[in-house]
Amino acid sequence: MGILIKNVLLDNETKDIFIKGNSIEKIGSSIEKNADIAIDGSGKAAIPSLINAHTHSAMNLLRSFADDMVLDEWLNKKIWPVEAKLSREDIYWGAKFACLEMIKSGTTCFNDMYFSMDAVAQAVKESGMRAFLGHAMLDFSDESKRKKEIDAAQKFVDYAKKLNNSRIVPVLTPHSIYTVSREGLVWIKDCAEKNNLAVHIHLSETEKEVNDCVKKTGKRPVEYLESIEFFAPGLNVIAAHGIWLDNNEIKILKKHGVTIVYNPASNMKLGSGVLPFEKLKKAGLNVCLGTDSSASNNSLDMFEEMKFASLLQKSNAGNPVVLPAQECFDMATVNAARAFGLNCGKIKEGTLADLLLVDLNNTKLNPNYNLVSNLVYSATGDCVDTVICDGRVLMHGRKVKGEKEILRKVNEIFxxxxK
Amino acid sequence: MGILIKNVLLDNETKDIFIKGNSIEKIGSSIEKNADIAIDGSGKAAIPSLINAHTHSAMNLLRSFADDMVLDEWLNKKIWPVEAKLSREDIYWGAKFACLEMIKSGTTCFNDMYFSMDAVAQAVKESGMRAFLGHAMLDFSDESKRKKEIDAAQKFVDYAKKLNNSRIVPVLTPHSIYTVSREGLVWIKDCAEKNNLAVHIHLSETEKEVNDCVKKTGKRPVEYLESIEFFAPGLNVIAAHGIWLDNNEIKILKKHGVTIVYNPASNMKLGSGVLPFEKLKKAGLNVCLGTDSSASNNSLDMFEEMKFASLLQKSNAGNPVVLPAQECFDMATVNAARAFGLNCGKIKEGTLADLLLVDLNNTKLNPNYNLVSNLVYSATGDCVDTVICDGRVLMHGRKVKGEKEILRKVNEIFxxxxK
Structure with missing residues (x-):
């Protein structure tokens, strides 16, 4: 038994796809199999589902709470005071809401750092999505705070491991070099090595971060991290932003196999700067794509993000040829699968059944000279009809279970x- | 009789709106009127409909036809050869398709230059939208070509006038200073003055345009236009792009009341440059917003365009405060209404009934701390439930008449x- 998708467009040919358990068992013409679920794929194209490589899901509660402000004021007067009011239950519903929005826009996997992450894990578990989750650790060089944060990070890792759910993977998430002490960063690295966990960190997002680091340590952020041996051999480090990197830092990142997550809409909205994509590409770094949170984007739609990704690079370079559609699509699919060690990102036999059916009758996907161009430059998540993750149907005909209740709860929290 | 919208959110209050003929007769609480059409506005907000101030609607047929190419190659090898194959009927269906896409994304009025404009006018008439249409005139300084183009422009103006339809307004549309001779531009100006028509032109889109103009005339584009007395007193000139303007040119544009249309997504995708918005604002110019065509965007969604508009300015300035949400929304509504002399852009008694109901239960509009922020930074056209233009319902519950037939025809042309 399993899921049988009939007559769907796949790489420009009409095919059937048979899903068994959590993976794609067979792709072919006229597959005859008994299936629990039969899906008519006519008028639809099958594409790999998208991976949001950097976000703070529960902040979906704060969309439109504060916009058009300078960063310090935004954080100090608006975001941090309201975050202090968030209960564990609020965060649970915020994450449920983000999962709903991501599913409705074709994302099945995300990489998240925040707090009350056990609540986020519960939301992810219920949603059917895949996620890499970590407790956002900030010690501000205060030793007692560090102890508490180490405790919280460790507790969440233990909690996530006990869930024993292949869709929910704990990671270690030091917030940044300017909010976590050297001792905290070294603890993270040791703990990651010992437990074979990936590390997710904000890195070189603003010019100020670089200038402050140079002032304090005499080194630029990446050089500083290397000097404290943060990049241990084999350690999987996923760095969000990576805007203010010089050539030597790019070389160091490449040497240690660090992945960079590009967050174009957030970087633009906050005026942070532009990812040096061409340099990273030339150096051979793996670049993924993220939305950042709905407080600084204000959307979790990865289709929209792909368009921002390409157009920002073209605009910045004054060159319409850079970051073409296929490379953008790869950022959101195969590059991310590689970064997270997932057997997905392409629709092939034997891969995880993480895929989407997009509606070819949506005006945005017409005419269809080039599907990838349409997906990147014209589509939004609204073109997605069906979402399958880990062999389970999470959305069909744009219906997701529990949508009304989630919106009602979000409205209560709002x-x-x-006030 | 008329249209009665009950219990809709308007400027943060629940109101009823009564539409009679083509305008808003009354806004109040508990309006009791006989109506042909009663619309339940609960769970929805009423906002002014959007105005796309620069596009080439029929080019919707060419979405995804050619992307990620340098401009010359894109035009010479791809766009111009395929445009030569377009029949009048193709253009009719291309414009129908664009109207459908615009209605589905909350735009009720657009400003268009292309060819076979009688076919576009027919499509607009049937769609129920409002449009400002002109025959794109290009003479390449060839006298016999100029005569033909003048004839075509004049013929379309006569055709549009004969339609005697307040929703379809002819304008004169010289393509640009580099494709139209001085004699052609002077004819346009004279004809516009004589017939009281607005003029729509591409201006200072690329640095090359400026350099070529300086080489040829010793003047920058705006100075050149002033020197040939193109900006006649009282003439309404609407200039698309306006990227490569110096301070003196901005002063000249202000003096003559020229409107600038910002096309952020197209400018980014083609790597053309960034509108000097803050300078234009300081000088007091009226700035509107356009999508340009689906061949260079590749979307006609003005909600998406508002987000690009703001984020590009913030990114370019390295400052999250510039071009806040309300100013973006104004570009797409009141500023455009002012440019085109339309009594709309705000929902008030006595204005044209050009308005939208957006679905407050769409995830993208939640939570709703700030509706304008949500409309600009999170919404896409898919949040629009109902579209009313000139007192007629063009979409309700996201259903537009004729959608299937239009998509079938677009597919045939594709x-x-x-081939």
């Missing part, structure tokens, strides 16, 4: 927070 | 063109 009424509380806006 | 199969012909892709």
């Amino acid at each position: 009424l509380k927070l806006k | 199969l012909k063109l892709k």
Whole structure:
């Protein structure tokens, strides 16, 4: 038994796809198999589902809470005070809401750092999505705070491991070099090595971060991390932003196999700068794509993000040829699968059944001279009809279970927070 | 009789809106009126409909036909050869398709220059939208070509006037200073003055245009236009792009009341440059927003365009405060209404009934701390439930009449063109 998708467009040919368990068992013409679920794929194209490589899902509760402000004021006067009011239950519903939005826009996997991550893990588990989750650790060089944060990070790792759910993977998430002490970073590295965990960190997002680091340590951020041996051999480090990198830093990142996550909409909205994509590409770094949170984007739609990704590079270079559609699509699929060690990102026999059916009758996908161009430059998540993750149907005909209840709860929390 | 919208959110209050003929007769609480059409506005917000101030609608047929190419190659090897194959009927269906896409994304009015404009006018008439249409005139300084183009422009103006339809307004549309001779531009100006028509032109889109103009005339584009007395007193000139303007040119444009249309996604995708918005704002110019065509965007969604508009300015300035959400929304509504002399852009008694109901239960509009922020930074056209233009319902519950037939025809033309 399994899921049988009939007559769907796959790489420009009409095919059937048979899913068994959590993976794609067979792709071919006229597959005859008994299936629990039969899906008519006519008028639809099958594409790999998208991976959001950097976000803070629960911050979906804060969309439109504060915009058009300078960073310090935004954080100090708006975001941090309201975050202090968030209960564990609020975060649970915030993450449920983000999962809903991601599913509705064709994302099945995300990489998240925040707090109350056990609540986020519960939301992910219920949603059917895949996620890499970590407790956002910030010690501000305060030793007692560090102890508490190490405890919280460790506790979440233990909690996530006990879930014993292949869709929920704990990672270690030091917030950044300017919010975590050297001792905290070294603990992270040791713990990651010991437990074979990936590390997710904000890195070189703003010019100020670089200048402050040089002032304090005499080194630029990546050089500083290398000097404290943060990049241990074999350690999988996923760095969000990576905007303010010089050539030597790019060389160091390449040497240690660090992945960079590009967050174009957030970088633009906050005026942080532009990812040096061509340099990273030339150096051979793996670059993925993320939305960042809905407080700084304000959307989790990875289709929209792909368009921002390409157009920002073209605009910045004054050259319409850079970052073409296929490379953007790869960022959101195969590059991310590689970064997270997932057997997905392409629709092939034997891969995980993480895929989408997009509606070829949506005006945005017409005419269809080039599907990848349409997906990157014209589509939004609204073109997605069906979402399958780990062999389970999470959305079909744009219907997701529990949508109404989630919106009702989000509205209750909104009424509380806006006071 | 008329249209009665009950219990809709308008400027943060629940109101009823009564539409009679083509305008808003009354806004109030508990309006009791006999109506032909009653619309339940609960769970929805009423906002002014959007105005796309620069596009080439029929080019919707060429979405995804050619992307990621340098401009010369794109035009010479791809766009111009395929445009030569377009029949009048193709253009009619291309414009129908664009109207469908615009209605589905909340745009009720657009400003278009292309060829076979009588076919576009027919499509607009049937769609129920409002449009400002002109025959794109290019003479390449060839006298016999100029005569033909003048004839075509004049013929379209006469055709549009005879339609005697307040929704379809002819304008004069010299393509640009580098494709139209001085004599052609002077004819346009004279004809516009005589017939009281607006003029729509591409201006200072690329640095090359400026350099070539300086080489040829010793003047920058705006100075050149002033020197040939193109900016006649009272003439309404709407200039698309306006990227490569110096301070003196901005002063000249302000003096003559020229409107600038910002096309951020197209400018980014073609790597053309960034509109000097802050300078234009300081000088007091009226700035509107356009998508340009689906061959260079590749979308006609003005909600998406508002986000690009703001984020590009913030990114370019390295400052999250510039071009806040409300100013973006104004570009797509009140600023455009002012440019085109339309009594709309705000929902008030006595204005044209050009308005939208957006679905407040769409995930993208939640939570709703700030509706304008959500509309600009999170919404896409898919949040629009109902579209009313000139007092007629063009979409309700996201259903537009004729959608299937239009997509079938677009697919037929696609199969012909892709050969």
